[in-house]
Amino acid sequence: MAQPTDAQEAAMDRISVLKTDITTLDVDAIVNAANTTLLGGGGVDGAIHRAAGAELYDECAGLGGCETGGAKLTKGYRLPARYVIHTVGPVWTGGDRGERDLLASCYRECFRIARERGFKTIAFPAISCGVYRFPVDEAVRIALRETQEALKTNGHIEKVIFACFGEDTYEAYRSYLRTPKGA
Ligand code: AR6
Numbered sequence: 001m002a003q004p005t006d007a008q009e010a011a012m013d014r015i016s017v018l019k020t021d022i023t024t025l026d027v028d029a030i031v032n033a034a035n036t037t038l039l040g041g042g043g044v045d046g047a048i049h050r051a052a053g054a055e056l057y058d059e060c061a062g063l064g065g066c067e068t069g070g071a072k073l074t075k076g077y078r079l080p081a082r083y084v085i086h087t088v089g090p091v092w093t094g095g096d097r098g099e100r101d102l103l104a105s106c107y108r109e110c111f112r113i114a115r116e117r118g119f120k121t122i123a124f125p126a127i128s129c130g131v132y133r134f135p136v137d138e139a140v141r142i143a144l145r146e147t148q149e150a151l152k153t154n155g156h157i158e159k160v161i162f163a164c165f166g167e168d169t170y171e172a173y174r175s176y177l178r179t180p181k182g183a
Contacts, residue, residue, distance in 0.1 A: 001015055002022040002047060007086070010017050011147070011148040011151040011152065011179060012172055014151055014157065014158060014159055014160060015144075015151075015159075015160050015161075015162070015177065016159060016160070016161045016162070017160070017161075017162045017164060017170065017173040017177060018161055018164065019164050019165075019167075019170045020163050020164070020165075021047065021163070021165065021170075022044060022047070022048070022078070022123055022124075022125050022163035022165075023047050023048055023050075023051035023052075023079060023161060024080065025080060025081060025123045026081065027033075027080075027081050027082075027121035027122060027123050027159075027161065028081070028082050028083060028114075028117075028119035028120055028121045028122060029073075029076075029081060029082065029083040029084065029101070029113075029114060029117075029119050029121075029122045030048065030079065030081040030083075030085075030122075030123045030124075030125075030163075031071075031084075031085045031086075031087055031110050031122065031123065031124045031125060031127070032044065032045055032048045032084050032085065032086045032087065032125075033045060033087065033088075033089055033125050033126075033127045033128065033130070033132075034066065034086040034088050035088060036065050036066060036067065036068060036088050037065050038060040038061075038063050038065055038066050038072065038088075038113070039057065039060060039061065039088055040057060040060070040164055041131075042131060043130045044125040044130070044165070045130055048084060051078060051079055051109065052076060052077040052078050052079045052084065053077050053078040055075075055077045055078075056075075056076075056077050056084065056160065058100055059074045059075065060074060060086065063086075066086060066087070066088050066142065067088065068088045068089070068090050068102050069087075069088065069090070069097060069101075069102040069103075069105035069106055069109070069156065070087065070088060070105070070106075070109055071085050071086065071087040071088075071106065071109035071110050071112075071113055072085070072086050073085055073086075073113050074086065077165070077174060078159050081123070083098035083117070083119070085110045085113050085114070087106040087109060087110055087127060087136065088106070088134050089102070089106050089128030090102035090103055090128055090132065090134070091125040091128070091132045091133070092128065092132060092133040092134040092135065099128075100138070100142060102121070103127060103128055103134060103139060103142050104138065104142050104145075104146050105144070106127050106128075107124075107127075107143055107146035107147065108130075108146055108150070108152075110122070110124070110144070114150075114154070114156075114157060115150075115154050115156065118156055119156070119157045120157060120159070121157075121158060121159045121160075121161070122157065122159075122160055123160075123161040123162075123163045124143065124160070124161070124162055124163065125144070125163055125165070126139060126140070126162070126164060126165075126166075126169040127139070127143070129169055136169055136172045137172055140169065140172040140173055140176055141176065143162065144173075144176055144177070147160050160161075
């Protein structure tokens with residue numbers, strides 16, 4: 001595994017990995033791992049819609065869906081988070097259909113919206129790592145690479161939280177982030 005550079009280490013100070021339910025987080029925006037309809041589903045999507053209430057569904061219904069790799073913003077309604085950024089991760093089908101680039105695009109699009117809105121705190125679930133079956137190690141590496149890249153040019157963001165529900169994603173983030181420089 002490649003070792004982190006100084007710039008990456010500086011970015012890591014603004015990254016937290018928590019084992020938690022993302023719907024409980026009091027941040028500017030939480031990210032939803034949605035599907036192209038944006039009309040809800042299972043996993044983290046279902047949890048976010050349940051916690052936010054019916055008004056979230058109503059706003060989503062007016063958005064006209066979202067393409068894979070894209071992202072759209074709504075309010076957070078009954079969530080402690082002010083906003084929800086809905087992104088659509090790729091379904092993993094072996095890696096030959098642009099899945100890695102599409103997942104990277106999800107993170108870039110979320111950070112683009114965060115920059116436009118001046119968000120200071122943002123929390124991500126492990127996009128595509130559930131029903132969409134993306135290999136966790138690779139997904140975590142893509143998430144951290146895109147986050148470090150975004151943090152280099154976005155001084156506004158104070159904290160990026162990776163909200164992990166399962167042990168697999170939590171351990172993958174922890175093991176990547178605790179690898180000491182030069183080890
Ligand atoms: N907080 C944080 N993470 C969670 C939570 C939660 N409350 N609940 C689940 N996770 P998934 P995907 C984790 O399947 O793979 C939906 O039906 C979960 O353990 O939610 O992108 C959508 O509508 C996993 O690590 O999303 C789509 O149809 C991660 O979130 C489809 O699933 C993502 O798992 C999207 O699939």
